[in-house]
Amino acid sequence: MNQNETVVQLKGITKRFPGLVANDSIDFELKKGQIHALLGENGAGKSTLMNILFGLYQPDEGEIWINGKQTVISGASKAIELGIGMVHQHFKLVQPFTVAENIVLGEEPQKGLTIDYKLANRKVKEISEQYGLKVDPQVRIQDITVGMQQRVEILKTLYRGADIVIFDEPTAVLTVQEIEELLEIIRGLAAEGKSIIIITHKLKEVMALADAVTVIRRGKVVATVDDMADATEEKLAGLMVGRDVSFKVEKQQSNPGDVVLDVRDLTMNGDQGKKVLNGMTFQIRAGEILGIAGVDGNGQSELIYGITGMRKTHGGTVTLNGNDITHLTPREISKSGVGHIPEDRHKHGLVLDFSLSENMILGTYFDERYGRHGFLDFKMMDKTAQELVTEFDVRSSGISTHARALSGGNQQKAIIARELHKNPDLLIAVQPTRGLDIGAIEFVHKRLVEARNQGKAILLISFELDELYALSDRIAVMFEGRLTGEVDAHERDDAKLGLLMTGSGKREG
Amino acid sequence: MEMIKKIFNKSSLLVPLVSILLGLLVGALAMLAGGYDPLLAYGSLFKRVFGSSYHMGETIRAITPLIFTGLAVAFAFRTGLFNIGVEGQFIMGMTGATLIGVLLDLPWYLHGPLAILTGALFGGLWAGLVGYLKAKRGVNEVISSIMLNWTALYLANYIVTKFLLEPGQQKSRNVHESALMSIDWLVQLMDKARMHWGTFVALACVLVFYILLWRTKQGYELRAVGHNPDAALYAGMNVNRTIVKSMFISGVFAGLGGVFEILGVFGNQTVLAASVGYGFDGIAVALLGGNTPIGVLLGAVLFGGLSYGSNGMSFGAGVPSEIVRIVIGSVIFFVAAHGIVKFILKPLKLKRSDKSKEAA
Known part of the structure; x- marks a missing residue:
């Protein structure tokens, strides 16, 4: 087989929805063993195009060529037959089933009238070892992490014999470490001769991973880059948004005023009696942004619930502008000057x-x-x-x-x-740019800095280190319900941050 | 005028209309299978409804409780609650009105209103209990309200037999004249059909329903909780209190329905062998009406009309009146499974767009 062989070719694909042309005569070409990124803002038409390739939509115009033959992909089953697999952004797994049961679902190996679970387990193990995707076939989906669940989704496509794997925004739900691992997995798949399409709007991943990029804007291909040496993040961002984008957030040195939020020894008991907040103490002054870094699930949400009064705290105080707001109702707290951009909009x-x-x-x-x-x-x-x-x-x-x-x-x-x-005097922003595209992120960041310049105190919780460093005046690290330390927001030191985030750093404050 | 156009242009009206037609069709098929003449049957149904002033009046009488119960179901639904207990709240409303109507003897300007208020309150509290259990104890409102239906039925029967019984009969003593809500001149006008003020109260409730939900801050809160309780909580609303409130108001609508059955129609309360059924029909009415006030009104007119007219069907065409339950059941089915209706409509729509393409 020739390495330059084209496995997927889309010619002039057009798909119209009422009132909008989602895909406007799009050409796209995927070569064997290639990792091809499909880059574009939310709503640019990436997912529509891939849904057409996976047989979920029928194009209004255009041709689909798979392995050199023109085809009509009438449905997902036809796509699977052609060796196309898709890892959806929202996983389609049966939670109480085991990993192996999920993978073989619909194509179970049979023994008489029953399912041959032994064979299923063995097959899953084989595939997972072949591609370096370590999972235990016998654990239940509900007991494994999101990253693991995604591996199960990938294995599902491989089990069905996919040679072309489409990833729809695969990193949106993953932690930093999981993203690294996923990128390794995808590289491994490509090395094994699988052809990969990855839908994304994250430039870092494109730069780290892709062999080629097709940029889509408003349903049209605006550029195809075959040689990644030509690409830079700025250039791709410009193509994607249609204008120059600055990654730097314009920000002057902060000029902190009086203490606005004063949290002292805040504790909260979880459902199992374990402390989910274990003595949080910090202050935010007017006109500064305090970023809180940390791995998801270390009490960030509970901290917000505690401050905003949505859950009862069991010790410590929250003071806003010198007034104790610890045990007020959410409405009273909101009225006393707290604005809140919640994590899940x-x-x-x-x-x-x-x-x-x-x-x-x-x-x-x-x-x-x-x-x-x-x-x-x-x-x-x-x-x-x-x-x-x-x-x-x-x-x-x-x-x-x-x-x-x-x-x-x-x-x-x-x-x-x-x-x-x-x-508000205090603005709480939790993951304010989650799932947003570059243009919107730029806007949100600008507004947050503006609010800070107007003298508001801002508590920023984010899992994106770039965002924390771009916005924060101070960065504190949270681990298991307490702060494990503070790092310099102006000199980035990921190693130190990583240690603090996993609790192995020296305890301060 | 624009408003009316907007309402009628909406496909939200198309689905119920087509569902009704399909429902009638299914009913016709059932009649054909049974060897009856569907045209004659439907003819006699309409003749019964519109045939004489007495029957028209009685049709309105049959429609009235359905407006109340339909509103009750729809109101709770707008707050994200499924009030299956309208039946029980209806019965509690009846009982409250009967208690005051029989036991007290007051001047008319006090007696009637007091009986109405008591009945409404009984219904409201009965539903409020469901709301309280949900808000404070997390009890699913469907379960508790179904169970309270039976509790209400037997409690009402107990109250009637223990305190209000007409000696030698399975019903309560008659409500005092001073509490009755019938409209005498209209009764005369409609050839002795049982016309009462409840119909006008029901129409007023349609308006109250709209104003309360869409014009007041209270309604804003109720709808916010209904659509998204999490966001409501984030916005500082007291979600639990809102749930209790919503159930209470829903129960008041249901209770009023029961009140007027006693004060406007029967004048006494029988010992019930089984539930009255208005509450359950209310679910269908709300569903058909898309949980909007006007929709509920139209739904009640349809269901009330069909049910009342069904007697005429058995009279005029020998068709068992239960056939109408098939029609009603199918209409509900098609409204609920509106995907089917849209599927049936699809070829029609396609043809139309083809034509417009050709024209262009």
Whole structure:
């Protein structure tokens, strides 16, 4: 077999949805053993294209050639037959089943009328060893980490004989270490002769991994890069967004004022009686951003719940501008000057079936401004919403649009607009750019720094080290419900940070 | 005018309409299979409903409780709660009204209103209990409200037999004249059909339902909790209290339905052998009406009309009136499985777009 053999060729693929052309005569070519990145912002049409290749959509125009033969991919089963596998962003696994059961699901080896579990386990073990994907076939999905679950998804495609594997935003749900491991796995697959397509909007991964890149913007291919020596992050970002992008967040030296938030010895007991917060102590002053680094699940969410009053704390105090807010209700805390950009904007930040204008007053609707005597003043609501939408450039077809219809970036803009409109003294931002594309990330970062410059205290929790270093004035590290130390936010030292994040650093503060 | 256009343009209206047609079709097939003439049957059904002023009045009488129970189900649903207990709350409403109506003797301007309020309160508290159990103890409202249906049934029967029984009969003593809610001149006008103020209260409740949910801050809270309790909590709303409130209001609607059955229609309460069924029909009405106030009103008109007209069907065409339950059941089925309706509509839509393409 020739290494330069083309395994997938898409010619002039066009897919229209009501009111939008998702793919506009796209050409795409994947060579054998290649790792080809499909790069583009959210909504650019990457996923649509791959869903066409995987048989989930039918193109309106264009041709699909697999291994040199023109084909119609009528459904996922046809795609699998052709040796195409897809690892979806949201895993499709049966939680109470074991790893092996999930992998063989639908193609179980049979022994008489029953499933031959021994053979299934052995086969899974074989494949996992062949490709260096270590998993225990006999554990249940619900007991393994997200990273492991993803390996199971990859094994599923390999078990079905996939030679072409599509990864849809594979790193979105992974931790830093898991991402490293995944990149290794993908490289390994390519080395074994598998051809890989990876859908992503993360430039770092593209640079680290890809042999070729196709950049899509608004349904059209804007560039195909075959030689990665020609590519730089800046250049790709520019192609993706359609204008120059600066990765540097413009930021002056901070000028901290009085202490706004003072957390002392905050403890919280978890469900099993274990302390999920174990004596958190820190302060944030007006006009500074405190970043909190740490591996997910070390009490970050609980810290936020504790400060905002959504869960009971069991010891310690939270003081805002000198007033004790430890045991107030969430509304009282919010009213005393706390804004909150929650981690999960769909679950906590918005009511998706409410209009934009209804969402804009979610935390302030009880205010007299929005109507007296228990009635809502729609004029006032709409006026506020219109102002915020304009100021924060929330793009939608109008303020009566349901929040559900907005893109992730615009939803996040709406939340930030709402929270800043409350004019809080303390702004809590948890993973404020999760799942956003470059343009939106740039916007969010700019707004956060602006808020800080206006003298707000900002508590930033993020799992993206780049983001923490770009924004924070100070970075504290959290491990098992307490702070294990503080690092210099101006001189990046990942090694030291890594030690603190795993609890092996020296204890300070 | 724009408003009306908007409402009728929506596909949300198309699905129920097609479902009704399909439901009637299924009913017709069932009749054909049984050797009956569906056209004659449906003809006599409509004749019964519109045939005379008495029957028209009685149809309205049959529709009224369905408006109340439909609103009750829809209201809870808007807050994300499935109130299966409307039946029990309806019965509690009946019982509250009967208690006041029979035991007290007050001037009319006090007696009627007090009986109505008590019945509404009984219904509200009965549902509020479900809300409380859910909010404070995490008990699923479907389970507790179903169980409370039976509790309500036997509690009502106990109260009637123990305190209110008309000697020698399986029903309560009659409610005092001063508490009755019938509209005498309208009764005369409609040829002795049992017309009562409850119908107007029901229509007022349709309006209250709308204003409360979409015009007030309370309603904003209720809807926010219904759509996304997590976000409501983040916004500082007291989700548990909202759940109790919503159930209470839902129960008040249901209770009012029961109240007017006693004060407006029967004048006494029988010892019930089984549930009255209005609560369960309310679920269907709410579903058909898409949980909107106007939708509930239209749904109640349809269901009430069909049920009442079904007697005419057996009278005029010899078709057992249970056939109408098949029609109603199929309509619910098609509304619930609207995918099927859309599937049936698809070829029609395609043809239309083909034509417009050709035109272009």
